[in-house]
Amino acid sequence: MFPVFATTHIWAFGLPLLYEHPIVIRFDPESQLFAAMSVTGFLLLATLVWHQMRLRPAKLRRRCLSLESHTAETVFLIVLGVGIVFTIAVNGWWLGALSEVYSIVRAVMLSLEALACFVLSYRLGSRELGLGQASMFKVLLLGNLVVSLPTLYLVGAISLIAIAILGYVSASGKIPWISIIVAALIGSFLHAGKGDMREQYWGEVEEGAIQPWDYPVFFGKWISSSVDALFGDIPDEDEKASSIVERSSLMQLLLYEQLVSPDQVSFMWGETYVVVPQLLIPRILYPNKPESHIGTHLLNIHYGLQTEEESEHTTIGFGLLNESYANFGLVGMAMLAVALGAFYGYVERLALSVPLLSLRGLFVVLVACYSFQVEYAAGVWVSALFQATIALLALAVFLMKVRPLGTSAPVSSSVATGLHPLRRELGRA
Numbered sequence: 409m410f411p412v413f414a415t416t417h418i419w420a421f422g423l424p425l426l427y428e429h430p431i432v433i434r435f436d437p438e439s440q441l442f443a444a445m446s447v448t449g450f451l452l453l454a455t456l457v458w459h460q461m462r463l464r465p466a467k468l469r470r471r472c473l474s475l476e477s478h479t480a481e482t483v484f485l486i487v488l489g490v491g492i493v494f495t496i497a498v499n500g501w502w503l504g505a506l507s508e509v510y511s512i513v514r515a516v517m518l519s520l521e522a523l524a525c526f527v528l529s530y531r532l533g534s535r536e537l538g539l540g541q542a543s544m545f546k547v548l549l550l551g552n553l554v555v556s557l558p559t560l561y562l563v564g565a566i567s568l569i570a571i572a573i574l575g576y577v578s579a580s581g582k583i584p585w586i587s588i589i590v591a592a593l594i595g596s597f598l599h600a601g602k603g604d605m606r607e608q609y610w611g612e613v614e615e616g617a618i619q620p621w622d623y624p625v626f627f628g629k630w631i632s633s634s635v636d637a638l639f640g641d642i643p644d645e646d647e648k649a650s651s652i653v654e655r656s657s658l659m660q661l662l663l664y665e666q667l668v669s670p671d672q673v674s675f676m677w678g679e680t681y682v683v684v685p686q687l688l689i690p691r692i693l694y695p696n697k698p699e700s701h702i703g704t705h706l707l708n709i710h711y712g713l714q715t716e717e718e719s720e721h722t723t724i725g726f727g728l729l730n731e732s733y734a735n736f737g738l739v740g741m742a743m744l745a746v747a748l749g750a751f752y753g754y755v756e757r758l759a760l761s762v763p764l765l766s767l768r769g770l771f772v773v774l775v776a777c778y779s780f781q782v783e784y785a786a787g788v789w790v791s792a793l794f795q796a797t798i799a800l801l802a803l804a805v806f807l808m809k810v811r812p813l814g815t816s817a818p819v820s821s822s823v824a825t826g827l828h829p830l831r832r833e834l835g836r837a
Contacts, residue, residue, distance in 0.1 A: 409772065410458045410752040412574065413779040414451055420727065420782045421447045424657040431660040435667065443663050446741060450729060454745035461753025466760040473767040473808040480765045481531065481541055483807060484524035488548035491521045495555040501617040511691065511700075512795065519796030520803075522777040523770055525549065525568055526575035530764060533579030558618040558626060560606050562595060571777050601633030658727045658782060664711065665733050673711055676735045680706050680785060687791040703787035707734055725783025752779075762813065767804045774800060 424432045425440055432440065475483070494517050497503055503510060528545045531537045537545065549572060556564040569591050577583055608629065609618070618626055669675055680703035691697045699705075704723045708714040711734070713724055728748070732740035752775075759772040774796050778789060 409756055409776045409779050410455070410749070412776060413748070413752060414455065416780045416782045417447060417451060417729075420658040421662070421729075422659075424659040429657055429660060432657070432663060435660075435663045439663055439667060443659060443666055446666070446733075446738060447659075447662070447729065450741045450745045453742060454749035457746050457749030458753040461750055462756060464757065466757045468761065469813060471810050471812055472762050473804050474763055474769075474811045475765040475808055477531075477536070477765065479807060480527060481537065483803075484528050485541065485544055485548060487520045487524040488528075488545070488552060491517055491524075492548065492551045492555050495552065496620050499555065499558045499618045500620065515792060515795035516799040519774060519777075519792075519799045521552065521568070522571050522796070523773055523800070525552075525571045526773045526777065527764065527770070529572040529575030530579045533576040533582070554623075557598070557630075558623070560602060560609065562599060562602065566595060567777075567781075570780060574776065575773075597634050597638070598630060599634075600637040601630050601635070604633040604637065605630050658725075658730055661724070661726055661730045662733060665730060668711070669734065670737065675737055675740075676706070676710055678735050679710075680731055680735060680787065684787050684790050687787050688794050698787075700788045700791045701785070703731065703785040707731060707785065710734070726785055727782050728784065728786060728789065731785045767800070767808060770800055770803075771797065 421444070423429075425444060435443075494513075498514070503513075528537065528541075528549075532542055532545060549568070553565045553568060556568070573584065573588065609626075683698055683702050686694070686698055687700055687702075689697055701723055704726060705714075705716070707726045707730075708718075708724050709716055726734070728744060729741060732744040734740075736743065755772055755775050758768045762768045764770070764773070774793065778784070778793050778796075781789065784792070
């Protein structure tokens, strides 16, 4: 998981320096070099801590809580089907009765969908799915991708694709280049017309609702907007010169923080972290609970990037690394490196020699699913992972049984045994 997390820094911090990001190039070369070295130092320190944690011997277990293979496949296929219905209901604003618990239900559904995508993709890559199950999984995955698009946030579809690819590659050792290229082309095409679509559809609740029978017209308009944006004479003002790579960049925020802090704008000294424990309390028990994005709101307001009113509608994602600098400077980045390196190393050790379908194995899958969310601040990251873990524990209570290791799943289904083809090839290299 840690290498996946580290790789996200390539497009979030590295690429903007190479292709001349329109905001990054406004900073002088010395500032860019300092920012680049600080990110490099963060990754080196985190890698060192992670490696040392991985070297510690793991305690061998004789039993573990685990799902049976056929039960897991059935359950996760049902989860993907329910996920399609749930997303359609969200798009159509059908869930008014669940307003008090909507955030919990949504977090549970998103975490279960992520688990389902990874597990079924893993079993697809290891050829453990039957032909009918494999076909059904592909259809349901495509359905989830399609119904996630009317939100006009591409990140949901991109996350599901990334999770599915991660699971498939982990099991097969093969990278599905054709699928990746097709997904990238479609994503870039839709991104071009996204700004115009948001102007048409974002607004009041009634205006923003999209019913399933409206999907053909909706996607027709989106295709038309993308074609106009790419080949028309007048590019969209909000999206021109703003590629997907540019919008995923976090380097410009780090450069700005390092330019103004602490001389012009003081460090926040943990202000975005102290609210995190409150976010773990269910809203039913704590009606005045802050929103999970409160840390991001505070960061944007503190650095003058948004007013309080503007941050209520949309926010600029800072990510864990930029948040750590905003709070404690370079010391904060070092502390985050130690914390994340130790955390990822410890979690990976939990999954050594246990089946993928075990409680520990599935928990590692959950952490992996959140490892590439580059824009999440600590409050969002911790609360989302916490809620997902609660959903996993509920799944364990109702469906998992204690089984001796070696009988609940084949060895090839282990998350971290190191026996799958990709690890063998890396070992030979």
